[in-house]
Amino acid sequence: MYHVVHTTYMKDEFGDYVRQRREQLRTQDPAFSVRGLAGRIRVEPSYLSKVERGETPPPSEATILRIAREIGEDGDVLLALAGKVSTELQAVIRKRPTLFAELIRELKDQPDHAVLRLVREVRDGEW
Amino acid sequence: MYHVVHTTYMKDEFGDYVRQRREQLRTQDPAFSVRGLAGRIRVEPSYLSKVERGETPPPSEATILRIAREIGEDGDVLLALAGKVSTELQAVIRKRPTLFAELIRELKDQPDHAVLRLVREVRDGEW
């Protein structure tokens, strides 16, 4: 039976995005070299390089959030690109699983503006 | 520097719950022995035993959902007890990260009835 070891990661989105964003920032600020950014997010340059090229899966949540801060991107968005959901949000859901599960499934097929309306409704507190 | 190997898992909720529920069901139906249930959810009896006693961390999502079905518990609830959130729900969130992140954080400190009201609002479609 064939069983490829599959050493190559493949199919990015996260890496592509980070690289593009970093190179863009770099046109304004040479501190956004691979080594520069890697230093500030406290990983090895070769690791960041591999992540950006999708040779390795996206980093841990903590590292992703440090990247987000550094490149000025929303943490939840970057986590999403990495196929993850913030553990903080997960904790909220886990405290009331049925309630949140139902809400989220209900909203799955609702358009953005409908969801946004709910957000505002809660925030502006028309309760 | 001390560095305990930490071979013992510890601190359950999931295991306790499953065991209790299984033993309860067992009073009505002898098919709910460790071996019986293990067979139906397709894991080794010794593994289920260890899980129930919290000697090992909770199983994978797929296995948890099979357990839920078998013992008649809600999947999301059982996943929550295992410290997990359904990948299906996570996928919904990942498609619109900022929108859902905002909503969930907003609802974090809202009482149950407020969240429930939203659920109904969406479902009953007063849109």
Place this chain on the structure above:
DNA sequence: GGTAGTGTGTACGACATGATACACGCCTTG
């Protein structure tokens, strides 16, 4: 032409995850 900075290739590592396989000792029942 050294030296400083750049991206990347290769090798390896520790630890977590999610289980299997098998044997052992304890009851019960025919």
Place this chain on the structure above:
DNA sequence: CAAGGCGTGTATCATGTCGTACACACTACC
């Protein structure tokens, strides 16, 4: 007393996660 069902202890394993360490080749500068 053996045969079957029971729960559990011990050993082991494949794969995934999340990186480090170091060397290499290229370019630019003065």
